[in-house]
Every structure is written in C-alpha cells, then in structure tokens.
Amino acid sequence: MLGQIALIIRYILYPLAGALTALGFVSFDEATGTLTVYLNDLAVVLAGLVIYAATVIWSRVAKKKGGAT
Numbered sequence: 001m002l003g004q005i006a007l008i009i010r011y012i013l014y015p016l017a018g019a020l021t022a023l024g025f026v027s028f029d030e031a032t033g034t035l036t037v038y039l040n041d042l043a044v045v046l047a048g049l050v051i052y053a054a055t056v057i058w059s060r061v062a063k064k065k066g067g068a069t
Contacts, residue, residue, distance in 0.1 A: 006062035010055045017052035 025041035028034070
C-alpha cells in the first residue's frame with residue numbers, strides 16, 4: 001500500500017512542480033540590452049524544483065520500505 005500511495009503522491013506533485021518551474025523569471029530588454037531577474041518568480045521556480053527533488057527522494061524512501069514506485 002505504501003508504494004501505491006507514494007506513486008499517487010508523485011503523480012500529483014509532478015505537474016505542480018512542472019508548472020512552477022515553467023514560469024518565466026528572466027526578461028530581456030532589447031533597448032537597453034539588460035537582463036532582469038525577478039526574485040519573487042525565481043523563488044517560485046526554485047520551490048518547484050524542490051518539490052520535484054522531494055518526489056525523487058520520496059520514491060527512494062518508498063522503495064527502501066518495500067514499495068514499488
């Protein structure tokens with residue numbers, strides 16, 4: 001049962017992490033030739049990457065406990 005729950009949680013978190021990391025956090029102004037990094041958006045993207053990493057770690061924990069993910 002643990003493996004099935006772990007798999008369901010991972011499948012729920014994957015689209016969430018993907019949506020968060022797909023947000024644009026850098027823009028280029030052609031007139032001035034500068035890149036602008038939006039720190040708030042960067043924080044959201046990093047949160048998405050943390051969620052993705054957590055799903056990988058969760059998978060390893062579930063496999064060690066005998067689950068199949």
